[in-house]
Amino acid sequence: MIDFKNASVTYPGGVHALRDLTLQIPDGEMVVIVGLSGAGKSTLIRAINGLVPLTGGDVTVDGKSVAKARGGELRRIRSRIGMIFQTFNLVKRTTVLNNVLMGRLHATPTWRSLVGRYRPGDVEIAMRALERVGIVEKAYVRAANLSGGQQQRVGIARALAQEPKIILADEPVASLDPPTSHMVMRDLQRINRELGITTIVNLHFLDLAKVYGDRIIGMRDGQLVYDGSGAQADENVFRDIYGRSLTADDVLEAAATR
Amino acid sequence: MTSASLARPAERPRKPPRSLLGPAGIAAFLLITYWAVSSEFGIGLDLGAIVKDLDRGQVILADVLRPDFGFFERTIPAMLETIQMAIIATAIGCGIALPAAFLASRVTAPNAFVLRVDRGVLNVIRALPDLLYAMIFVAALSIGPLAGIMALILFNLGVIAKLLSETIDGVDTGPIEAARAAGAARVQTIRTAVYPQVLPNYVAFSLYVLELNIRASTVLGLVGAGGIGRLLNLQIGFGNYDNVGFIILELFLLVFAIELLSISLRRRLV
Amino acid sequence: MTASVIPLPRRPEAPSRTKRNLTVLATLALLVWALLSVDAELDRLVDLPARLASMFDRMFLPPDWDYFGTAAAAMVASIQMAWIGTLIGAVISLPLGFFGARNVSSGPVSNMVRLFLNAVRAFPELVLAVVVFVPIAGLGPVAGTLAIGVHSVGTLGKLTAEAVEGIDPGPVEAARATGARPLQVQRWGVIPQVLPEVVAFWLYRFEINLRAAAVLGIVGAGGIGQILSNTLEYRRFDKAGMAILIIIVATILIDYISGTVRRRIIEGSGARRIQGDVLEQPELVEVPASPLSERGRAMARVDTDVG
Numbered sequence: 001m002i003d004f005k006n007a008s009v010t011y012p013g014g015v016h017a018l019r020d021l022t023l024q025i026p027d028g029e030m031v032v033i034v035g036l037s038g039a040g041k042s043t044l045i046r047a048i049n050g051l052v053p054l055t056g057g058d059v060t061v062d063g064k065s066v067a068k069a070r071g072g073e074l075r076r077i078r079s080r081i082g083m084i085f086q087t088f089n090l091v092k093r094t095t096v097l098n099n100v101l102m103g104r105l106h107a108t109p110t111w112r113s114l115v116g117r118y119r120p121g122d123v124e125i126a127m128r129a130l131e132r133v134g135i136v137e138k139a140y141v142r143a144a145n146l147s148g149g150q151q152q153r154v155g156i157a158r159a160l161a162q163e164p165k166i167i168l169a170d171e172p173v174a175s176l177d178p179p180t181s182h183m184v185m186r187d188l189q190r191i192n193r194e195l196g197i198t199t200i201v202n203l204h205f206l207d208l209a210k211v212y213g214d215r216i217i218g219m220r221d222g223q224l225v226y227d228g229s230g231a232q233a234d235e236n237v238f239r240d241i242y243g244r245s246l247t248a249d250d251v252l253e254a255a256a257t258r
Numbered sequence: 259m260t261s262a263s264l265a266r267p268a269e270r271p272r273k274p275p276r277s278l279l280g281p282a283g284i285a286a287f288l289l290i291t292y293w294a295v296s297s298e299f300g301i302g303l304d305l306g307a308i309v310k311d312l313d314r315g316q317v318i319l320a321d322v323l324r325p326d327f328g329f330f331e332r333t334i335p336a337m338l339e340t341i342q343m344a345i346i347a348t349a350i351g352c353g354i355a356l357p358a359a360f361l362a363s364r365v366t367a368p369n370a371f372v373l374r375v376d377r378g379v380l381n382v383i384r385a386l387p388d389l390l391y392a393m394i395f396v397a398a399l400s401i402g403p404l405a406g407i408m409a410l411i412l413f414n415l416g417v418i419a420k421l422l423s424e425t426i427d428g429v430d431t432g433p434i435e436a437a438r439a440a441g442a443a444r445v446q447t448i449r450t451a452v453y454p455q456v457l458p459n460y461v462a463f464s465l466y467v468l469e470l471n472i473r474a475s476t477v478l479g480l481v482g483a484g485g486i487g488r489l490l491n492l493q494i495g496f497g498n499y500d501n502v503g504f505i506i507l508e509l510f511l512l513v514f515a516i517e518l519l520s521i522s523l524r525r526r527l528v
Numbered sequence: 529m530t531a532s533v534i535p536l537p538r539r540p541e542a543p544s545r546t547k548r549n550l551t552v553l554a555t556l557a558l559l560v561w562a563l564l565s566v567d568a569e570l571d572r573l574v575d576l577p578a579r580l581a582s583m584f585d586r587m588f589l590p591p592d593w594d595y596f597g598t599a600a601a602a603m604v605a606s607i608q609m610a611w612i613g614t615l616i617g618a619v620i621s622l623p624l625g626f627f628g629a630r631n632v633s634s635g636p637v638s639n640m641v642r643l644f645l646n647a648v649r650a651f652p653e654l655v656l657a658v659v660v661f662v663p664i665a666g667l668g669p670v671a672g673t674l675a676i677g678v679h680s681v682g683t684l685g686k687l688t689a690e691a692v693e694g695i696d697p698g699p700v701e702a703a704r705a706t707g708a709r710p711l712q713v714q715r716w717g718v719i720p721q722v723l724p725e726v727v728a729f730w731l732y733r734f735e736i737n738l739r740a741a742a743v744l745g746i747v748g749a750g751g752i753g754q755i756l757s758n759t760l761e762y763r764r765f766d767k768a769g770m771a772i773l774i775i776i777v778a779t780i781l782i783d784y785i786s787g788t789v790r791r792r793i794i795e796g797s798g799a800r801r802i803q804g805d806v807l808e809q810p811e812l813v814e815v816p817a818s819p820l821s822e823r824g825r826a827m828a829r830v831d832t833d834v835g
């Protein structure tokens with residue numbers, strides 16, 4: 001369970017990216033966060049694993065305060081939370097397997113990671129994560145040699161290798177073409193349903209949000225402006241969230257056909 | 259785009275001032291040059307006199323350009339020593355430079371204090387030429403290759419740490435964020451998210467430094483720090499300029515060989 | 529669902545690491561050979577820290593402040609040597625660089641020029657000073673200056689040629705298309721493109737030459753090196769300390785000024801960014817003279833994606 005209590009983030013420049021946010025996300029939910037660019041979606045997601053520190057309030061994960069955690073304590077919390085990025089954030093020069101093994105670092109002694117010898121058990125976990133996203137045959141290929149969709153699956157496998165309770169995904173499909181976007185989103189959905197991992201996804205495209213979000217959270221200007229099921233969210237709701245009428249840019253299929 | 263914009267033709271912009279090449283810049287340049295060339299304040303460069311005495315150098319240069327290949331056998335021990343010194347200094351210097359570079363990059367330094375101290379130390383190290391280190395170590399250790407090795411280590415440390423830390427400044431920070439998000443400790447993050455990105459450069463820089471070390475050996479010997487330079491110094495002293503020419507040619511070829519080696523090595527390692 | 533019926537793709541075999549391991553092993557073997565066979569009396573390292581500490585003590589705690597004037601004057605001479613030497617190198621290398629560039633010169637000419645530049649670079653300043661310029665100009669800063677100048681012709685000529693080869697051919701074509709004469713094409717089509725970069729090279733070279741000028745005195749070719757070798761030889765460490773202090777301060781200061789000017793030139797001109805981080809800052813590293821001319825750059829260049 002993720003619990004935001006009056007959480008606020010003010011960036012050094014004075015931008016209030018999160019204003020007094022209170023929100024609960026129970027275990028096993030598939031949540032999609034939507035909102036205009038700059039609404040604070042990334043900030044919200046990064047506050048959950050402490051990549052962005054709160055400037056007010058608190059956020060707890062399974063009762064442990066992320067805001068107060070430091071050092072090893074914070075790393076332990078993070079180890080239970082996988083993260084997937086818009087730009088994949090892979091080390092392109094090394095193999096797919098090594099990238100996925102980064103998800104096992106929290107369980108690996110420092111000296112082992114220094115000499116690059118992971119435990120066989122950790123390699124097994126990484127291999128299984130690759131099998132789950134269907135690209136195990138690429139294990140020894142350099143990450144740079146994969147297509148965008150394949151790279152994002154490596155990113156997902158890396159998160160899965162952590163054996164996390166929660167997966168955060170910050171615009172995971174924004175760099176992908178429409179069919180690939182759907183494939184990646186289905187992967188995430190399957191992971192959420194089969195493994196019961198709480199999954200929180202930032203999305204730009206409303207049609208994707210409606211299809212994959214069991215719950216949709218709308219953000220505007222650092223505040224929560226909508227919280228409801230994906231089925232309920234119709235065009236009017238999105239118009240409210242965006243504070244303007246919708247355009248073709250807000251929909252994946254429309255954007256794709258242009 | 260209506261009559262309003264047609265009515266008032268845009269004013270022609272004035273020519274912007276030329277920052278560094280302006281009159282002040284040129285004047286400063288000429289002044290410094292005059293100051294440096296003049297015989298009262300500067301080094302007293304008189305091109306006429308030099309042209310007149312050019313023939314004095316001709317004899318020697320002619321000898322240098324006619325290298326004596328028979329000298330080869332006698333250069334072997336000193337050449338081997340040069341190679342040994344270069345290898346040892348490269349290995350140690352580059353070994354120390356790796357952590358030093360991580361501490362000197364904004365991306366990987368643990369905090370601003372460490373960053374500043376490390377950069378400061380590296381700047382001081384790089385401010386002194388390799389030959390000066392050689393002189394200092396000769397004074398501390400007496401003459402011999404050990405002084406040369408120590409001098410080269412410091413020289414290598416300065417060069418590699420600088421080049422590598424700048425490379426690290428430019429790495430893709432995405433993987434770093436990913437490693438942190440996965441709960442990795444700092445050292446693990448550096449090892450898995452940064453090191454693989456800069457490894458090819460590190461190897462390239464190290465091989466490059468190996469080559470610089472071979473080159474430096476000519477001059478290290480001048481101050482008694484071992485290697486082929488000692489022999490070179492002797493031959494200069496004896497006035498055997500054909501041997502001098504041969505040594506220079508030999509070094510040139512050695513550097514060439516190292517380049518070929520390093521190209522194939524880099525292909526394999528990277 | 530049919531998906532579960534399809535057998536999982538097999539896990540691939542880990543690729544063989546033998547070749548890589550052999551390379552690493554060979555490198556280590558080379559290092560061990562060097563360590564075992566070098567005649568360096570490594571045991572002397574044991575008391576090196578103590579000796580360095582006592583030297584440091586005698587050099588800097590305190591340095592001989594009375595010697596400041598003498599040492600500073602010698603450092604000024606070194607700076608002047610570096611300045612003029614760089615200037616000589618710049619003036620001579622600029623046309624040579626154009627003749628050495630394959631895209632604006634002809635094949636045979638550029639090959640000849642490059643061969644010449646590489647040969648010049650094979651002679652370090654110190655050797656040039658001893659062998660050529662001290663006999664011509666006598667002991668003193670003029671010999672050192674000329675040695676710096678000639679060596680710089682080699683390095684700067686090569687960098688200039690490569691900069692010219694890297695230009696965008698568009699403006700050259702455009703200049704030609706306006707009916708400009710060959711020299712005009714160079715002046716308006718090529719020079720504006722390469723000048724910022726080339727001037728930046730001159731400044732780097734000045735920084736490197738400053739270090740050379742600081743040691744040329746060892747062979748009597750002028751500057752502060754003379755003082756260093758004398759004081760160290762006669763173990764007047766307090767005087768040597770003063771000289772070293774002056775070298776450090778002056779060098780860092782000039783690096784700083786030169787670096788600032790360089791950055792302004794490169795940014796101010798909107799010059800194309802040189803690929804990678806490193807060539808942009810080939811700080812004080814001399815690109816080696818090489819029969820394989822392209823390689824110095826290839827080395828220094830950060831190839832962002834190998835394979």
Ligand SMILES: Nc1ncnc2c1ncn2[C@@H]1O[C@H](COP(=O)(O)OP(=O)(O)OP(=O)(O)O)[C@@H](O)[C@H]1O
Binds near residue numbers: 012015016036039041
């Ligand atoms: N590191 C930072 N420093 C200062 N301000 C920041 C920083 N990161 C984000 N901001 C600001 O905070 C606000 C919210 O940013 P955030 O990245 O959370 O928005 P977002 O909803 O993810 O937008 P997008 O859809 O463009 O990714 C924006 O106004 C942004 O400019």
Ligand SMILES: [Mg+2]
Binds near residue numbers: 041042043170171
């Ligand atoms: Mg965002």
